[in-house]
Amino acid sequence: MLIEALVVSCLLGAAIVFFTPDRYAPKLAFGLSVPPLVLSLYAYVAFDGSGNALLGGEIAYETFAEWLQLGPYAVNYHVGLDGISLPLVVLSTVLTTLSILSAWTPIDDRQSEFYGLVLLLEGSLIGVFAALDFLLWFVFWEAVLIPMYLLIGVWGGPRRKYAAIKFFVYTNIASLVMFVGFFALIFGLGDAVSSTGMPAIAEALRAGQLGYLGTPTVGVPPDTLAIAAFLAMFVGFAVKVPVVPFHTWLPDAHVEAPTPASVLLAGVLLKMGTYALLRFNFTMLPEQAATLAVPIAAIAVISIIYGALLALAQQDLKRVVAYSSVSSMGYVILGLVAYTVYGVGGATFQMVAHGLISGLLFMTVGVFYNATHTRMIGDMSGLASKMPATATVFVAGAFGYMGLPLMAGFMAELFVFIGAFESTVLPAAPVFTAIAMFGIVIVAGYLLWAMQRSLFGPFELETDYELGRAPVHDIAPIVTLVVLIVALGVAPDLIFEMIRDATLDVVEFGFGGGS
């Protein structure tokens, strides 16, 4: 019942905030985001699951109820958490609460609608990570788009309509492609499955029960079907991640989105893509993933290097962070394709780490923007002398992004590198890994350069007002994030242990590479 309580408390909170006068909405929304946060932390503390939810593991907080019958397929209400989804649920609740705080300053109209949508988003996100039935999952997956579309389209910057529509249409078309791919698989399984439950489908696919789509005479043979479905789902999820060359909606959406929406977009929404890749492509179709290992790894490496180069070229601080997300998510793909515990586990760890760090950077850029009303690096100089606390946090966050040891990002990258290096699935793994690792130099380059130009040097900013100290509700969330990032960097086993436990079954598949 815990997951239901989580989702319902979010949705109920959203409903209450919708009907609250704007004046009270911010504080009320913050208060209403605490119960889900506490519940998710309780879920973390009391977690008693083991193994992978799709592969016969012990599912925690599981609920199962019959929902409806769709032809030969039973569609059930089936939710539960394992070591992969629980950290992401906690990430969602933590980031939502913090982003609500960070919204107090910049959001000054239609507050009740804004905060209501944020809470609605939170509920949908938790649903995505908890659902274990495909159709139920798909409902949540699509439901996430609506609040985010509105958050960008209503409270965004000058080109908000363009960005919101681009975001919505791009990701929605991708969902369609993915949906077709997945249903082709279900039909290909024929009588082997009788429901749209993800565990049953995963077991059947891994057991090689995929048959012809259609009949053996006029139909798609299983091998072709599996590869085609893998590609369709990969493309569908790759847009969400996003992976080069499907990434161009991301910078536009980030630049136009208000800070709290950016935080949730980069922090959690992108993880939906990688989470789904792990749950669907890499758990259900390992053989196809191994077949396509080289092109996927190549895409990952290109995302890393190319994304970092793009970040280097940007003049808008928010665009820098946005493009760097493309780069960071490349590490996740590289870890997944490695098929090692360190690789897949590191990829999952990177999802959480990147969620925290990119959230931190977006929030900090937002705090600077609140004070200076500009995000262009060329317009700022010497901010550190006027806003020391914020600048310190930004420096900490930037070094976290660069992979400074004892911070979560370093651990995540190291896991991915170890996992990718020792991969037996990926040919020439050390070469791919070594090229990907060069990303850590470029990321240091653009962040240090951006900091040098915006934070340091003599203070120069054309304003007709004093830059005041940032208020406590601006500083508190970013400091909290720094603490979390360092905590995960010093004690990665806080979540890495359960992640490893849940990924073990994924990589154990015949070729189940190395250690």
Next chain:
Amino acid sequence: MALIYELTPAIVFLPLASFALALFFGRWMPKKGAVAGILATAGALGLSVVTLGWLLLSGEVHDQTWYTLVDAEMGVDLAFGILIDQLSAAMLVIVSLIAFLVHVFSLGYMNDEGEPGLPRYYAGLGLFTASMLAFVMADNLFMAFVFFELVGLCSYLLIGHWFTEDAPPSAAKKAFLVTRFGDYFFLVGVVGVLVTFGTAGFAGSEGFPALAESALAGETSVNTFGLSTEGWFSVLGLLVLGGVLGKSAQFPFHTWLPDAMEGPTPVSALIHAATMVAAGVYLVARMYGFYALLPTVLGIIAFVGGFTALFAATMAVVKNEIKQVLAYSTISQYGYMMLALGAGGYVAAFFHLTTHAIFKALLFLGAGSVIIAMHHEEDMWEMGGLKSEMRTTYLTFLAGSLALAGIFPFSGFWSKDEVLFETLVHALGGSPLLFGAYAMGITAVFLTGFYTIRMVMLTFHGDPRSETAEDPHSVGWNVKFPLSVLGVLAVVAGALNPVPIEMLTGAEVDFLHDYLYATPEALLTGAEHYSSLSSYGSGAIAGGEIGTMLVNAGLSFGLAVAGAGLAFGLYRGGSPARHTERLGRVQTLLMHNYYQDEYQVWLAEGFTVRLAAAADTFDQGVIDGTVNAVSSVSRSAGARIRQIQSGVVTNYAALVVLSLLALLVVFAILGGWF
């Protein structure tokens, strides 16, 4: 386990605590956090000395995992551990001593001068010290990398301390980026070692050097990714070496170090003498059991070291700022240490690391004292005649300079002589390639003597060449105390290991040698074990070992004196001429550091930034252009097709009827009605 080893982690945690205190409460603390820093480093120094003493008395070493980050049931564990053996115990004392003195000196350099941002400064110093100490006691390569990087972070923070000016943030960025470039290779190496051996431990039969040894002997096999065993190990060794070259400012990664002079002078002392730059060389010494297996890599290390020693020395000759001369001398001296390590002179390298830590810290603090006196003027041509006004500074600085120049009997002479001696002996023993490295090293001795004495002459001798030089600012006890301690040590530290005396008299005075050989065999990190691994033979000229020693000592002392004498002759007198300008185009070349900065800046700005801009254009034009093209094609197609919707109901009805008729015709044809 001895009680002292229970307390070893406190050596790291004391400075770490001073970091946290200064960062959060520094504003309200006495001397803005300086007192906490001094107490913490004094505590660390005390504990280090006790540790060293215990090790000397009992011979008991310590190697234990202290904290496990990732406890993998399968695959590699990632853990922090403490390894206290002869090497690390001695290094702990050096680092904490220098850190302590730098903290004291900072009272005079930063607090008394009323600098801003002191809590930040002391927080940085504390973290710097803590990271370096943790790096020194690391028992595995992963932990070493972690703190190696943190050392880099601290150097960034401290070099960029005066961030409201333009130059320091730029220099800090450069320092971090250049070392990061080296660390990239290091990280690939760490991952490679972890994956290859399943462990990154330095010591014992479970450590990776021991595993590598048995793999090379063919007793065990490891995954070598398609290369030969030695080939793959050499690749790993070279990858780790990338980090070493970056941090120890060896060619071609040396360019960050002279720029790093933008930081406060005590920080320069800390960086150059005991922390950041020393970290690279220390790492090679730490995993020498691995490098000793790989003759090719050793040869490369020796050559890079010898070349850097000479290369940096030539640039130091023409510099005009006192700190610039010292910066290039640091690069040059670390080149000697690399030369020694590469040439199989493990003890010599550590000996030179020790003496250099002392005299370079002394020289930087002395330069800091001069800079205080000169009201932050660093150009030596604005100085002159300071010796009468600044007695303590002059005497101690002179002691440090003579040590640096390698003049008998100052400490630098003994260690540099041993470095060159080891190189020569091993070159004669069948490794003729080392002659090249030796030749570069011995040439650099002459230049070292020249630029060191030139610096002393310009700074302290002659007539004052500016108004500030006539009436320098006085300095307090907190400046003179560290200088005096280091000054005495710079004179006597050679007594640690005066090998020539032992050879000539037979007296057992090579204390450091015996000390490093005393490491228990089980750890496999002792000098004795390393010498058994070494593939270098020994040779001699001029009638045996003593003859070789005398030839080498004579040569190095003679060249040092010649260089020093030349400088003394040229820059003597009230107002010396700018002799180096007579070098003409060579001088221009040297002043521009062989255009090393130019090409590296070109790589960063000319090449990478332009590549990034091109990528951005491509991204906006081609990739996003495609996305936008898809949407505009659908929109324009829609705009045309919607013309059908005229709004006139009659048209719709006509369309319905026509479509129906068309369908009927189609069905009729398909159904065969015609």
Next chain:
Amino acid sequence: MVLETVPAEYYLVLSAAVFCIGLFGILTRRNALVFLMSVELLLNAANVNLVAFAFYWGNVTGQTFALFVIALAAAEVAVGIGIVLVVHRNFDDVDVTNATTLKW
């Protein structure tokens, strides 16, 4: 009975003729009221068919449907007249080709 002498084809021809008149009206006339009347003709053409076949097969289902259609037609006329009134109010005319402002 007179009806028994009339063959089914006659009803079909009548129904087709009425339908074509209605269709012709829809395709050519602009006046909304005539338009509405033409729609009525179409519906009644269908009704004739329904009733005729119901009689032919001796089954009341067709007649039932015819009643349904009559009821629907009544409702449709009510809505249709309403629309015509609104069109007239907005465009001062009952010409259906004028009411195109909601297109696109």
